[in-house]
Amino acid sequence: MGKHTVITISRQYGSGGRAIGQKLAEQLGIPFYDNELITLAAKASGFGEDLFKNAEQSGAGSLLYSMSVYGTMGGFFDLPVSDKVFLAQSEVIRNVAQEGPCVIVGRCADYVLKGKVDAINVFIHSDMEHRVKRVIEEYGRPAEKAQEAIAKTDKRRATYYNYYSGMKFGQAVNYHLSIHSDAIGIDATVELIKNFYLAKAAKENA
DSSP: OOOOEEEEEEEOTTSOHHHHHHHHHHHHTOOEESTHHHHHHHHHHOOOHHHHHHHTTSOOOSSOOOHHHHOSSTTOTTSOHHHHHHHHHHHHHHHHHHHSOOEEESTTHHHHTTTTSEEEEEEEEOOHHHHHHHHHHTTOOOGGGHHHHHHHHHHHHHHHHHHHHSSOTTOGGGOSEEEEHHHHOHHHHHHHHHHHHHHHHHHHHO
């Protein structure tokens, strides 16, 4: 397999990041990975899928484990379950990224792939008004609990990301693109990322 680029998408809850990733993958004709990673990681590790479903929304363990040191799960079965899950999931992320271009949503993929493959790392955010509207209308959250759900989910994602990556969730310097999705709309956001991806590919092939 020749050189290729993987797109990772980190996102605030309710910003439309998953929908953006799906549409982007469809338009580029490349694989999309979000919940699909859960099934792959569960099969590879023997852990139940529920552990992977809850991983990104849960608090992290007690220590910061560097992927550059531990690499894979092999030989580290004395680790807390949360760290075993992270390592198993990370191994699957690296494997699918090595297969060819793809879009990967969440799960610290930008950090996991750092130095492993060429990647475009994107952060999707939006204002609270649009996020609440999306969480109610598209995610089916009760209106009276929407803002609370957003705050809690964002906090859990940030805690998970900050713990495992050692970087700050949402900080622009950690990404190639940081986009306010509702400032230009979902479709325009997809187009913006796609154009960046194609421009980068054109530069590398020039």
